[in-house]
Amino acid sequence: MREKELYSYLKAIGADNLDIKDFNDRLKLQKYIYLLQEFRVDLGFRFRYYIRGPYSPDLADAGYRLDYMKKEGLLDSEPVKVMVDNGDRVEEFKRFICGYRDNPKMLELLATIHFLSNYSYNPQPKTQKDIKKFIQDSETKPNFTDDEYREAFIKLRKSGLVVL
Numbered sequence: 001m002r003e004k005e006l007y008s009y010l011k012a013i014g015a016d017n018l019d020i021k022d023f024n025d026r027l028k029l030q031k032y033i034y035l036l037q038e039f040r041v042d043l044g045f046r047f048r049y050y051i052r053g054p055y056s057p058d059l060a061d062a063g064y065r066l067d068y069m070k071k072e073g074l075l076d077s078e079p080v081k082v083m084v085d086n087g088d089r090v091e092e093f094k095r096f097i098c099g100y101r102d103n104p105k106m107l108e109l110l111a112t113i114h115f116l117s118n119y120s121y122n123p124q125p126k127t128q129k130d131i132k133k134f135i136q137d138s139e140t141k142p143n144f145t146d147d148e149y150r151e152a153f154i155k156l157r158k159s160g161l162v163v164l
Contacts (some may be wrong), residue, residue, distance in 0.1 A: 031107035053112035
């Protein structure tokens with residue numbers, strides 16, 4: 001069952017206590033799983049660019065189903081084991097998000113920059129300057145500082161997730 005696998009990975013990254021009713025926790029769920037999949041842990045969720053960056057309607061649905069399953073006691077006390085093959089990737093992801101776990105704004109920026117630089121047709125060309133301008137021109141994005149942009153680009157580049 002997809003929700004049990006999702007729960008296993010959330011537990012493995014220390015995010016199994018997200019409150020689906022809280023907007024910031026829903027945002028974190030979306031960005032955690034988007035970025036985790038970019039570390040080659042494929043949970044089968046597909047993302048598109050939306051108001052607050054990469055978004056998966058299927059993941060949102062799974063998050064609500066998972067919340068229901070937890071409340072109804074339908075999850076085993078021990079989640080399904082995270083596949084051994086992905087253990088190193090999960091640990092690498094945990095190191096990547098260290099310092100950003102409780103910062104949905106930075107998680108959004110990291111995921112948005114990654115998505116725009118790797119999957120989006122816009123902006124063109126794909127430069128740091130153009131991606132930053134594209135995000136700044138979006139009326140729905142929070143205001144990010146120059147330091148936050150710089151930090152996000154450096155973090156993504158060092159991890160090999162972008163080549164800008």
